[in-house]
Amino acid sequence: MPSFGEGPFTPHFRDEGVWLTFSHGLKTTARQGVSMIRPVGFFSELSPGWRLAETGSIRDAVRPSGEPDESDVLEYLRHGTGIWSEMSAGPDVLDPDAPDMTGVGSLYTDGTWLWREDLQYYVATYHVSLPDEFLKHIRALNYKTPPVPESRLIDIATNDLGISM
Template structure:
């Protein structure tokens, strides 16, 4: 089953933590760039139209309601924006996973989309 990360109640509902209270690992600028690239480059597993305004500045677009995955974890498209622009911390277990992958995103062929089980 995919592990949800980077989903916050402000966009995804009450069962998720608030982006304002989220605790995780703070990144230095070099690693932040690698993580943001990873988040933004993984395949879309659920495409959803529309845009989502930033929780911190509703004049900014944070992303779309689409969901991305690396085959193990799943996150909303907005997560890359929040890590990049708002310096939101990254879940420590997810960061460990990204580091183990050496920040290399999987290509579509590496993910068995038909076998994916969603956590909801």
């Protein structure tokens, strides 16, 4: 696997930290079953899963309506710090007739939790349920995603996602 800044992995440094992008083929050496970050929305139908703990089937998480504060939760998800950007497109796994989505495997974090970019789509469209602990965390922060220091982003990238730097 190439180290950070080589091959398909390209670092981009911004004020809020490191944003990693790739141009092709994802390969990681993430430690299966060992994670310091708390993954959310890594449903079994979605790929790549980064070898993080799966949340189960997305079909089981679909609800007819969302949380009363769903719009605030969506804003929180939209404002996470980008840690991995994937230049890809993928289908809506619940509706094969829906248009493809871009950046489906891109990752965001608040320093404690990690989610895929497409989670916000599934929450908005299908009101997929999120873990109570995650919702309590968001509400305790008054729906304001905290800044994540670069050192924490590097820790997540190397220790949780297995990206060699």
